[in-house]
Amino acid sequence: MSKQSLQKHLWATLWNAIALKANLYDNARNTPRNHRIALTIVLLAALSHMLGSSVILLINRASGQAFFLALLIDGLSIISGYYLWTLVILKVGQWLKPIDPTYGDLLSPIGFAYAPQVFNFLTLIPLLGRPIELVLAAWSLLAAIVATREGLDIKTRQAALICILGWVPIQIAIGFIQLLEQEIANTF
Numbered sequence: 001m002s003k004q005s006l007q008k009h010l011w012a013t014l015w016n017a018i019a020l021k022a023n024l025y026d027n028a029r030n031t032p033r034n035h036r037i038a039l040t041i042v043l044l045a046a047l048s049h050m051l052g053s054s055v056i057l058l059i060n061r062a063s064g065q066a067f068f069l070a071l072l073i074d075g076l077s078i079i080s081g082y083y084l085w086t087l088v089i090l091k092v093g094q095w096l097k098p099i100d101p102t103y104g105d106l107l108s109p110i111g112f113a114y115a116p117q118v119f120n121f122l123t124l125i126p127l128l129g130r131p132i133e134l135v136l137a138a139w140s141l142l143a144a145i146v147a148t149r150e151g152l153d154i155k156t157r158q159a160a161l162i163c164i165l166g167w168v169p170i171q172i173a174i175g176f177i178q179l180l181e182q183e184i185a186n187t188f
Contacts, residue, residue, distance in 0.1 A: 017115035025150035028109040038111025045117030046078035052123035070181040077177045081170045086110040088166030093152045109147035116140045
């Protein structure tokens, strides 16, 4: 597949994921192309979040060392959250009902669910940063519910329960990571 074709597919996937189109998630089994696109979406989400955080760190006049350490932690938290949330969805799904998909099969649909997070750079808007971040997180939760429903072939109510059980701890962890970033910025 050519680079141009891959980029076109990436943008189409982003749009369909943001629009919560169920057929995207239903057909998202872990093919190498879909896995690459899902990982690209998660990396774009991490970079977008890092961009929003970088403005806040600059406003707070973080030193160079603190700035880069906080951004590294920020980016890694988004990426590790993706893998952890996928694992929680799989394990809770297996607990509720014997399921066929593997961890690898769920990586692409959950990666696609991170599409709204690509707009995380908007969190740099003064006074609206945290509300925007919460709206984007809720949007990703809705996308993950659709992805889980389609990926595990279960009812929407079950998918919502599975996703929320993983989403809440991840949101709490993100809050702690943001506090850690502030502490790093103030310490150095």
